[in-house]
Amino acid sequence: MTTVKDIDVRGRQHCETTALGVLLRHQGLDLSEPMLFGLGSGLSFIYWDSKNMGFPFLGGRAKPFDLTRNLATTLGLDLLVQETTSPRRAWANVVAAIDADRPVGLQLDSYYLDYFGSKVHFGGHVVAMYGYDDHDAYLVDTDQQGGAVSTSLTSLAQARAARGPMTAKHRSFTLTAPRNLPSPQGQIIPAITACADAFLNPPIANLGHRGVEKAGKLVRTWLQRTDNPQRDLPQAALLMEKAGTGGALFRNLYRDFLAECTQLLDSSQLRTGHELYNEAATLWTEVAALITNAGESGDEQYLVRAGAALCDLSRIEREAMQALSCLGSERAFM
Structure with a gap:
């Protein structure tokens, strides 16, 4: 061996x-896992559906391996x-x-x-x-x-x-890692603003805050989207909470990253972003529970509520990212 x-x-x-x-x-x-995720600008959103897919997919992070590439660039690895x-x-x-x-x-x-x-x-x-x-x-x-x-x-x-x-x-x-590795602390603001800019300015409506809003409209139709809602809706919710996401479709990880950053940088914009992502993380977990309930009961009202929550989340995350995108112009210090 x-x-x-x-x-x-x-x-x-x-x-x-x-x-x-x-x-x-x-x-x-x-480094902590939230710090790795945040420095890799890992947070994102995609509503993914196509004719050859059995059921829509909600993704909450950057494309596979983009996080690794981002982290290597950010830290000079x-x-x-x-x-x-x-x-x-x-x-x-x-x-x-x-x-x-x-x-x-x-x-x-x-x-x-x-x-x-x-x-x-x-x-x-x-x-x-x-x-x-x-x-x-x-x-x-x-x-x-x-x-x-x-x-x-x-x-x-x-x-x-x-x-x-x-x-x-x-x-x-x-x-x-280079011998004289720069402090990761100095790379926090560029990583956050890059993530915020991508989330706020998605090239298509399926991504970023626009994608969350689109999901809010389309999730209401999910009972008609499948022949087996008792299987497909709870599985979609399970993927949001348990499939390596850290819970709340990666929002828990990003919330904890921002919390760690507030201990390193004195920034009102950063604190605002953290507070809003704390709110968003709780609401994403509620959305997953509503989707599960809809699948198990067949009651469309759960999806109506999930859709309304997703529209709220689009606004909350947009406001959070708008605050975080201003970090570069705000004087942050230890």
């Missing part, structure tokens, strides 16, 4: 920030990404990193992993790998999936080779 020495295998709530935490702690940089169509070369890339005593991040389809109890295809799943032997790969996944886990080399190869929405071609990556 070959493993990276002195590896910290703590799992966290979200898959990509869990993997990033493993890679960065091995580089001597130990060297991000080495390798992709290939060759399974043999893909395995050689991973082995080379681990043999060099470096954990490696992998993007793959969680459906094929042995330890996943819920067999749903998700090609944007990210794990950290820190060891292997003749039969198994040793990974770090979220706390929900078991933290330090193992899966057969066969299943890992299938997961990495998968094709479909959000998949990548055997993507693996490593992070290297």
Whole structure:
């Protein structure tokens, strides 16, 4: 068995920030999960529906791997990404990193992993790998999936080779921190304002605050959108609360990031943003509960209430991001 020495295998709530935490702690940089999420400008929103989808999807974060790219740029980290169509070369890339005593991040389809109890295809799943032997790969996944886990080399190869929405071609990556790493505190304002600007100025109506407003209008039709509302509506709500989101469709993570920032920066705009995201996080969890109730009861009134709450959320999050987008012009200090 070959493993990276002195590896910290703590799992966290979200898959990509869990993997990033493993890679960065091995580089001597130990940041909280909300801080990783926030510095990676991870918060977003998408209402995603198409003819070939069984049911609409509500997403609350940046596209898979954008968070990693953003974080590397923000912190000045060297991000080495390798992709290939060759399974043999893909395995050689991973082995080379681990043999060099470096954990490696992998993007793959969680459906094929042995330890996943819920067999749903998700090609944007990210794990950290820190060891292997003749039969198994040793990974770090979220706390929900078991933290330090193992899966057969066969299943890992299938997961990495998968094709479909959000998949990548055997993507693996490593992070290297420079010797004179600048303080993450100095990068907080650029990360927040970049996230706010993207949320406030979405290119299409399905994204950002416009997407939340659109969801508020369309969620009312969800009982007619499916032949099996008792299955599809509670599952959509479960994905919002439990599928590695940290609860409230990632709003809990962003709320906690802003709370951590208020301890580092003295800013009225930052405090306003935090207060509004505290309100938004509570309301997102209420929306998930209303969607669940609608599916279980078949009562459309729950969706009417969920739609009204989503329209409120569009306003609340827009106001929060407007305040946060002004951070660059406000004098913030310790």
